[in-house]
Every structure is written in structure tokens, then in C-alpha cells.
Amino acid sequence: MTLAASAFAQLAAWPDLTEVEPSCGIGRALGSAHGEIAHFHSDRVLDLRLTARAIRKFEEHLTGAGSVRLVPGSPWVTLRLDVVADVDVLMTLVSLALQVQQAWPVAGEGPRTACNDHRGTVFPDVFGGG
Incomplete structure (x- = not known):
């Protein structure tokens, strides 16, 4: 099982998360209320x-965090899962994401804000390419 598949399974078991259709149409997605x-x-x-x-x-x-890539102007961050420690970073950030979406709802940052996949996010060569 890949790190991403394992992380997805762990997160899908969280009570505040459910599998949803990704708005970008690529891969699998998790959402909250x-x-x-x-x-x-x-x-x-x-x-x-x-x-x-x-x-x-x-x-x-x-x-x-070397596994995190920011895209200017995007409310999304891109993560690369290469080692178990990257999954730990992901779990922490998902917990943060759930908290901030409940505590700091911001107009214009609704669930249909395009993810970074459409922005051509590329990781530096230290990750072995895009």
C-alpha cells in the first residue's frame, strides 16, 4: 500500500471527514461539512x-517543511508523500484545516476554489521531478 493510500484510509476513518467527488475531477477527495x-x-x-x-x-x-509547496494566491497547499514523516505532516495539516474551516470561514474561499493541480504545481528536483 502506498503512503498516500494509507493516509487516505486513515483520514477517511476520521468522523469529520467523508469521501467526496473531487471538484477538479482528478483522483480521490475528502471533505467536511x-x-x-x-x-x-x-x-x-x-x-x-x-x-x-x-x-x-x-x-x-x-x-x-520540505514536503509542502505553496502556490501564491491559493488557499490550497500541495504535499508530496515520500516518507512516513510526510504523512505525519499531512495528519497535522488536515487537523489544522478542519479547525480553521470551522473557526475562520472566509467568503470567497468556498469548497469550489480550484485546487493547485490546475495551477501546474511542480516540486523541486530534490523530489525527483514533478
Whole structure:
């Protein structure tokens, strides 16, 4: 089982998350009562919707995590799952995403805000390419 498949199964068991149809039409997605949370696009890459406000607040920590890629202007962050520690980062960020979507709802950041998959997110070569 891939890290992404294992992470998806773990998250799908969380009571606040359910499998939903990804709005981008690619892969599998999880959502909460407040909208989409995560799009698993491949066996290694997924997008997670945090909200722009949360990204600004935690930007220093997010940019410090090698597995996280920020796209300017997007309320989504892209994660690459290469090692078990990346799944730990994902679990923490999903918990944060659930909290901020409940505490900081922001007009214009609804569940249909396009994920980063449509923005051509590419990881640096240290990950072995896109």
C-alpha cells in the first residue's frame, strides 16, 4: 500500500471527514461539512485546503517543511508523500484545516476554489521531478 493510500484510509476513518467527488475531477477527495479538504491526485501528491488566512498565519512553518509547496494566491497547499514523516505532516495539516474551516470561514474561499493541480504545481528536483 502506498503512503498516500494509507493516509487516505486513515483520514477517511476520521468522523469529520467523508469521501467526496473531487471538484477538479482528478483522483480521490475528502471533505467536511465545510467543504473539500484534500485531493489525492496521485500515489505521492495531494492538495490540502487550509484557507489563505491559515496559510499566511503558518507560512513560515509551511515553507520550512520540505514536503509542502505553496502556490501564491491559493488557499490550497500541495504535499508530496515520500516518507512516513510526510504523512505525519499531512495528519497535522488536515487537523489544522478542519479547525480553521470551522473557526475562520472566509467568503470567497468556498469548497469550489480550484485546487493547485490546475495551477501546474511542480516540486523541486530534490523530489525527483514533478
